[in-house]
Amino acid sequence: MSETDVSLIPPATLSEQMRRGELFAVDCPSRDVLQHVTSRWGVLVLVALLAGTHRFSDLRRKIGGVSEKMLAQTLQWLESDGFVLRKSYPVVPPHVEYSLTPLGLEVARRVEALADWIEGNLPSIMEARKLRS
């Protein structure tokens, strides 16, 4: 019963820490990026942009429940991480287009894979939840 033998190597060397599992370190910068990408609206923005370039209001209408403030903030996070490209046309009714960068396309695909899997397996999940509710 005490055979649970799991690798619990403490930080060890720096190179070891770099090889894999820096995620588990308190100050790993990946965690910030992950937070932007997996934030409530970040997921939806990335998946939405997989369908192509969108204007601000297009995204707002497509993504049910976003406030303008949160959409703007999320887009700024993703832009500063290099995942989203913002193109602004200085015309008099403002016109701004958002699209995925090559880097953004790759994250978005992985985020979509996760989101799609959850959506597709919702029945199984809801059933599992019922058993202990």
Add this chain to the structure above:
Amino acid sequence: MSETDVSLIPPATLSEQMRRGELFAVDCPSRDVLQHVTSRWGVLVLVALLAGTHRFSDLRRKIGGVSEKMLAQTLQWLESDGFVLRKSYPVVPPHVEYSLTPLGLEVARRVEALADWIEGNLPSIMEARKLRS
């Protein structure tokens, strides 16, 4: 310049909404599950458990920065979603083991794919961030 033609079909029929993109609906239950899985500690717990069964304290030590309270809560979320299996041995120093269910294994793999990609591409991301900082 006004050729940005993006599919902006309003909710349409219910079956259409079911086929794909229920995620974009305000009240889609997938969003809750997604929140648990992509929560700050949810990601790390799932990836950690991919390495095998862990005890509570093992997880606490492995995942840098978690508080006991948050670890317990995250494990309960994931358990109620059917992703994590909790096995408790009624011995006198408490002994509890956490592992992934078959369902949990599948989400965890996709979460890991995302996390690994971000970790692997951190240099590119940080560089993109520098350009506009």
Add this chain to the structure above:
DNA sequence: GTAAGTACGTACCTGAAGGTAAGTATCCAT
């Protein structure tokens, strides 16, 4: 002239995520 659309910025507020600290009951090692 008045309402609506465009892409936001800003101020204010709430609610929930998350942190800190302590308590619990029982053992084992020193």
Add this chain to the structure above:
DNA sequence: ATGGATACTTACCTTCAGGTACGTACTTAC
């Protein structure tokens, strides 16, 4: 007998994601 490990729970507090609402500057449509 004192301290630490085990797996939590509870209470309290802080922080921030997120919501609501309003302002902007200009245009087109009614």
